[in-house]
Amino acid sequence: MIEPVCCVADRRREKVHQNIKMDLSWKVKDVQMRAVINQKLIETGEKERLKELLRNKLIECGWRDQLKAHCKDVVRRKGIEHVTVDDLVAELTPKGRELVPDDVKKELLQRIKAFLAQQASI
Amino acid sequence: MEDFLLHHLHEASPSPEDQGGLEEDIFADVLQELTLGFCFEIHRSCKMGQLFLDETDEPSLKFYEIVNEPGRDVFGKPPLKKQIDCICPHCNRNLSASRFAPHLEKCMGMGRNSSRLASKRIANSGMGKMDSDNEDDDRDLDWSFAFDKKVTKKSKKDKVSNNSPRRSKPKIGTKMGDFPCGGSLPSESMAGSMTSYASKSFSSAPYEGLSLEERKRLLMSTCGVISEHTHKMCTKSLRCPQHTDEQRRIIRRYLLRIDPEGRLRMRPDGSLEADDIQVDIDGYEDGDGQALRETLNRIQQWEGNTSSANPSPADSTSTTNSQEKRRKKGSAKLTQRKKSKVKPPALHVVSSAGSTSSFLSSCADTQFHILD
Numbered sequence: 001m002i003e004p005v006c007c008v009a010d011r012r013r014e015k016v017h018q019n020i021k022m023d024l025s026w027k028v029k030d031v032q033m034r035a036v037i038n039q040k041l042i043e044t045g046e047k048e049r050l051k052e053l054l055r056n057k058l059i060e061c062g063w064r065d066q067l068k069a070h071c072k073d074v075v076r077r078k079g080i081e082h083v084t085v086d087d088l089v090a091e092l093t094p095k096g097r098e099l100v101p102d103d104v105k106k107e108l109l110q111r112i113k114a115f116l117a118q119q120a121s122i
Numbered sequence: 123m124e125d126f127l128l129h130h131l132h133e134a135s136p137s138p139e140d141q142g143g144l145e146e147d148i149f150a151d152v153l154q155e156l157t158l159g160f161c162f163e164i165h166r167s168c169k170m171g172q173l174f175l176d177e178t179d180e181p182s183l184k185f186y187e188i189v190n191e192p193g194r195d196v197f198g199k200p201p202l203k204k205q206i207d208c209i210c211p212h213c214n215r216n217l218s219a220s221r222f223a224p225h226l227e228k229c230m231g232m233g234r235n236s237s238r239l240a241s242k243r244i245a246n247s248g249m250g251k252m253d254s255d256n257e258d259d260d261r262d263l264d265w266s267f268a269f270d271k272k273v274t275k276k277s278k279k280d281k282v283s284n285n286s287p288r289r290s291k292p293k294i295g296t297k298m299g300d301f302p303c304g305g306s307l308p309s310e311s312m313a314g315s316m317t318s319y320a321s322k323s324f325s326s327a328p329y330e331g332l333s334l335e336e337r338k339r340l341l342m343s344t345c346g347v348i349s350e351h352t353h354k355m356c357t358k359s360l361r362c363p364q365h366t367d368e369q370r371r372i373i374r375r376y377l378l379r380i381d382p383e384g385r386l387r388m389r390p391d392g393s394l395e396a397d398d399i400q401v402d403i404d405g406y407e408d409g410d411g412q413a414l415r416e417t418l419n420r421i422q423q424w425e426g427n428t429s430s431a432n433p434s435p436a437d438s439t440s441t442t443n444s445q446e447k448r449r450k451k452g453s454a455k456l457t458q459r460k461k462s463k464v465k466p467p468a469l470h471v472v473s474s475a476g477s478t479s480s481f482l483s484s485c486a487d488t489q490f491h492i493l494d
Contacts, residue, residue, distance in 0.1 A: 034147070041148070050152050058156070067157075071164045075173060083168055088161040096157040097150070105149065112145045 037116070046115050050108065057104045066099050067092060337377050347373050 041047040058064055074091045075083050167173045189198035208222040209215065212229045340346065345362035347369045348355050356362055360370075 051156060054152055055156055067160065072173065075168055080168060083165065085161060085165045088165055089158060092161050093154065093157050097153065100153065108149050109145045112148050116144065
């Protein structure tokens with residue numbers, strides 16, 4: 001009546017294994033898909049268009065000026081002679097993400113979704 | 123490939139945190155690229171020394187702060203109401219800046235047409251501020267409005283109070299409107315014209331009512347020769363071609379009472395001589411003085427001549443007298459001898475002698491010869 005413990009354990013192990021397998025396959029698929037989508041973005045020129053749009057939006061909302069002021073602080077702190085590009089990237093990337101206004105981000109995401117939907121319907 | 127993509131998109135992601143992760147990732151990717159580009163830009167400007175170029179220090183920021191006050195401009199200065207005036211370095215007059223350049227051209231005589239105007243102006247000012255200069259100012263539109271008003275006011279005052287020659291002349295002109303240039307005088311001798319002027323009824327002529335000063339002014343600017351036929355005065359310029367200098371001189375002498383006749387007449391008084399000197403402001407002063415001196419010299423000479431020449435006629439008379447005496451003596455002797463001797467035939471020779479003067483002497487001589 002009572003199943004042997006080993007059997008139960010085996011079955012569970014099997015399931016976990018199956019899950020991991022599924023996950024792995026999905027992840028592989030996901031990576032492939034991302035590569036494909038990226039390819040599509042570049043091929044259609046949508047990526048350039050998105051970049052241009054975002055640049056203009058960020059300049060409009062003052063993101064660029066804010067980031068520049070921060071940049072000056074960083075340069076002053078480190079000394080103008082000792083500043084490297086890596087330092088700047090390390091300092092500016094999180095700050096840049098942080099400073100992007102929500103409406104700009106939402107608009108961009110909307111646009112990307114539209115592009116993906118367009119690609120899927122083809 | 124396409125099928126796979128479609129499948130993936132429509133299939134829900136197995137893990138819930140991946141929901142909508144694709145869009146986020148794409149956005150992050152784009153943003154990352156932008157930030158990276160920005161970092162390169164900043165780094166470049168940093169290394170080129172351009173990063174802090176747009177920054178200024180506090181005092182200058184304060185100094186160039188934009189002023190936001192009701193009555194002032196952005197620099198905090200009150201608005202300029204007065205237009206900028208320039209002073210002409212040539213004629214020292216105020217004029218608005220916008221009209222300065224054209225005025226300077228006219229004043230200094232740099233332009234094509236202006237040189238003539240300017241030279242005229244200079245000549246006028248050189249002649250001792252003739253009033254034509256003043257009149258030019260009135261007509262000149264160069265002057266700024268305010269200053270112009272002042273000038274016109276002043277000049278009006280001048281005109282009213284000073285009775286300047288320029289203003290008085292037209293008055294004379296209207297008074298003497300009946301003095302246009304009346305043709306040329308017939309060529310006459312100086313004395314003849316003088317007497318003709320004097321004899322004509324000029325005492326009733328309008329210029330008789332003018333003072334000496336006014337006459338002088340009139341004659342300084344116009345020809346002034348009075349026509350024989352119309353009895354009117356020529357109003358043309360001093361160099362009027364219709365009349366000669368001689369005629370002009372005569373009329374001036376007559377009108378200014380410095381004609382040689384009057385002088386000769388009035389000199390004995392002594393009082394009029396001073397008057398004459400006062401009158402002689404005209405350009406003919408020297409000539410008149412010379413004329414006077416000449417006439418005086420002539421008179422003196424004449425008087426001297428009479429005194430020195432008289433003896434010769436007196437001598438001649440005395441000689442005639444003596445000759446007559448001698449003749450009388452001779453005749454007396456003759457008569458004495460006639461009584462004694464017969465009448466000589468030599469008398470025929472004597473009668474043949476022509477002239478009366480030589481007749482007497484020769485007669486006497488022959489008589490003496492005969493007697494001898």
